[in-house]
Amino acid sequence: MNAQIQHWGEGLRLLVEWLATAAFALSGVLEAARKRLDAVGVCVVAFLAAFGGGTLRDLLLDHRPFFWVAHVEVLWAVLALAVGAMLWMRRGHIAPTERAIQWPDALGLGLFTAAGTHRALVEGMPVLVAVLMGVLTAVFGGVLRDMVCNEIPTAFRDHRPYAVFAFAGGWLYVALWAAGAPGWAALLGCVVLAAGLRALALWRDWRLPAWQT
Amino acid sequence: MNAQIQHWGEGLRLLVEWLATAAFALSGVLEAARKRLDAVGVCVVAFLAAFGGGTLRDLLLDHRPFFWVAHVEVLWAVLALAVGAMLWMRRGHIAPTERAIQWPDALGLGLFTAAGTHRALVEGMPVLVAVLMGVLTAVFGGVLRDMVCNEIPTAFRDHRPYAVFAFAGGWLYVALWAAGAPGWAALLGCVVLAAGLRALALWRDWRLPAWQT
């Protein structure tokens, strides 16, 4: 943990984790509402989507305490967000569409990639492992969310690229970090690349080449 | 780990873990038999249901050794229970119904909530984390059991409340514990509340309000 890593700063790191957690919690609420789960189910899916990826990362890195143990208020915040979103959707008669889920999901993808890659680098992991940890942090919450809602996970189902953008973002983070760029630049680059490519892929309807044998 | 916590006593704690493990192992055997899995499958499902929740809890709390490593005899006991139940069902021509699974499941729900909440409190977790650990211990074994049997987990599928009773039981445990009640009282209160509410919900066919957008 040399000074270089400290560039990012503890405050900025926390902000990224908070934003990513909120983005995925929102995607969980929207997906659960779309599947017409009951109120308890909506909260469960919000928690799984928000904390699944980061918890698996910390489990694999043997990092304790978890983000949500060190900052219990984030648990309360997600609970409040889930209840608030339910009330708001009910009042506004807003039906969450599949498209609505994709925007917080894309933002969370970029933010969690940066947070996961950063954490693994700080713990001295090799760069390929760090990038894979970033991908895993970004993807696993959404996979849990979809599995619980009895869907084949988006990350695997459609041929629109998803995990590969987290992979690209992670490598950019590693490259900027190795080049001695300030922490906020590595973060911003990673988020913009991963979330931006995902948004672009959704907008232009990019598809990976189908597998033909 | 002050004297107050010791009120419960190591013996009572072990008994609760044993009973909960047996209850969930039985629910696993019944579900696997109902799905007509083969003999190996019945044993696998019994193990997953019995040890899934506690193992995930200990993994998250970084608590070693696991219950089933410290007490290997519990592994043999579950194996014997699975084989014995299979022989007994075959001889008695007893067909396990979906209702038959619900009673050991409800009992295990209460017992594992108490055991999980207790363990997390002893390890100094914040109370909300402790309650969530109780819920997770109680729910995850059943979720694994249902996933392996290719069902959408009961905890998520039907609109009959399930996890929310573990949540309520966990808070009662925390409240009694904070109030300085003896350990057996906190335990009993938590088990009776969680398992009792679940039994009541099954009997009266309570349903959570369906989500309407």
Added chain:
Amino acid sequence: MNAQIQHWGEGLRLLVEWLATAAFALSGVLEAARKRLDAVGVCVVAFLAAFGGGTLRDLLLDHRPFFWVAHVEVLWAVLALAVGAMLWMRRGHIAPTERAIQWPDALGLGLFTAAGTHRALVEGMPVLVAVLMGVLTAVFGGVLRDMVCNEIPTAFRDHRPYAVFAFAGGWLYVALWAAGAPGWAALLGCVVLAAGLRALALWRDWRLPAWQT
């Protein structure tokens, strides 16, 4: 870690992990290709199949660093194997059949059983726990592979024995190890028994007695 365990030798142990990893990675590539996943999906499934079992084992045993952190080159090797196999299958117009997946899968079953049981014995686990760790190492990668491809896992679905052979192989390993046999003999016995029985079961179409109530 007495001298007796050292008989096996670090080199042989590494070779077994490498071979098992390659065998399961190949089974993942074949299954993903058969399900016509895209190129990213094929790589994801190859990684899950190759590293799922060993990672869960090390997580439960609290053993760090993971195999793929200590030997990062294995990650690159699996990536290369997946890309290479895709190019080769595309050029050769070879369609992977369900049967083709079964041979690397059977070999990996034997190898991972030996590696998993060995690791748990070295860490001083009781013998039943060591055997179960072997089974889990051998089975979990394949379960993840099948779950991601939206199949009921082979290990649970068909009535052809699978996990039970890993169980038998693990006990043979423990017996030979306890009898003071040299490490390579315990390894060879375990692999031949588990993989051989599996191959025999596939060839002779053995089936476990169906459950009848």
